[in-house]
Amino acid sequence: MNAVLSKPPLRQRLKPLLEGFDTPLLLAMLWLAGLGLMSMYSAGFDHGTRFVDHARNMALAAAIMFVVAQVPPQRLMALAVPLYTLGVALLVATALFGITKKGATRWLNVGIVIQPSEILKIATPLMLAWWFQRREGQLRTMDFGIALALLAVPTLLVAKQPDLGTSILVFGAGFFVVFFAGFPWRIILPAMILGAAGITALVMSEEKICQPDVEWPVLREYQKHRVCTLLDPHKDPLGKGFHIIQGEIAIGSGGLTGKGFMQGTQTHLEFIPERTTDFIFAAYGEEFGLMGALALLAGFTALILRGLMIASEAPTLFGRLMAGAITLSFFTYVFVNMGMVSGILPVVGVPLPFISYGGTAMVTLGLSLGILLAIAKSRRGKKG
Incomplete structure (x- = not known):
């Protein structure tokens, strides 16, 4: 009776939890x-x-x-849709009711102050991996279009806060899923070539486009300053x-x-x-x-x-x-x-x-x- 009721040693109980680590x-x-x-x-x-x-x-x-x-990956996969939905909902709430500091609205008070964009660093790739798992063996061009839309929503919401650094990380984490799922190189290569050409043009025309009276489309004024400071930091050595x-x-x-x-x-x-x-x-x-x-x-x-x-x-x-x-x-x-x-x-x-x-x-x-x-x-x- 005592042998039946006695608990196994702590080491034996912990062994299943410690096994299998890489x-x-x-x-x-x-x-x-x-x-x-x-x-x-x-x-x-x-x-x-x-x-x-x-x-x-x-x-x-x-x-x-x-x-x-x-947690088995199958259970993690079950969290994808609710976590992504919650994250996007919190980003929308942040845009409407968020706390603004130094010109950026990145925080939300839900009893405690949180930064919802952090959730999307995990939720976005989780959601996209779930999507491609569901479409395994029957992927079409439309499926990649839906995946890019799922990626664009949190990326743009975070960029609008504005938080360029986090939006880059959210986009990167999500795009890597799309890339590994088989996103066609015929689309990636032209985008890379255009990006390289754009960076080259930016560097060559720095003298003109970084003038104070020149406005940049899409980017905000402080983002323009960051790029121009990168191109020539010695123009403002004690400031930017x-x-x-x-x-x-x-x-x-x-x-x-x-x-x-x-x-x-x-x-x-x-x-x-x-x-x-x-x-x-x-x-x-x-x-x-x-x-x-x-x-x-x-x-x-x-x-x-x-x-x-x-x-x-x-x-x-x-x-x-x-x-x-x-x-x-x-x-x-x-x-x-x-x-x-x-x-x-x-x-x-x-x-x-x-x-x-x-x-x-x-x-x-x-x-x-x-x-x-x-x-x-x-x-x-x-x-x-």
């Missing part, structure tokens, strides 16, 4: 988390409680990741160009091996703006130099390559599309953040995963990695 992916995450904590301690030890808060946010993200990793110039100085002064842990002068003399958030890579590059940057890039490369491998081996179309989209979203975050800090892209406010401070961004990171781990576990389950 070890290479976890190692890449631990490497990046360690670099993130180290760089945040150096950049934020004299910046209030940033390091403690960053560690807390990272622990919260790890807990969310662990919980989400236990300050961020880019100081970021370049910090990264360049790091040299091969950097100035050393907690020894960054640009960082600790307050020359780098947003040194614990958007511009933390500049602080990192100053203290750890080219070798440190390569170590950081090695971690991101390992995570991205492993994510793509998980995507290629996923047992369902939904799993392949979600894993691929999440993985390339990390690439977008890294490319845009490092690009804007290094002066090759406009400053759009995109955090660097694991490294930048930010509670909401860390929660989104935990959700994304949890879904990726869940897909990896489902792949192993199928093999078993």
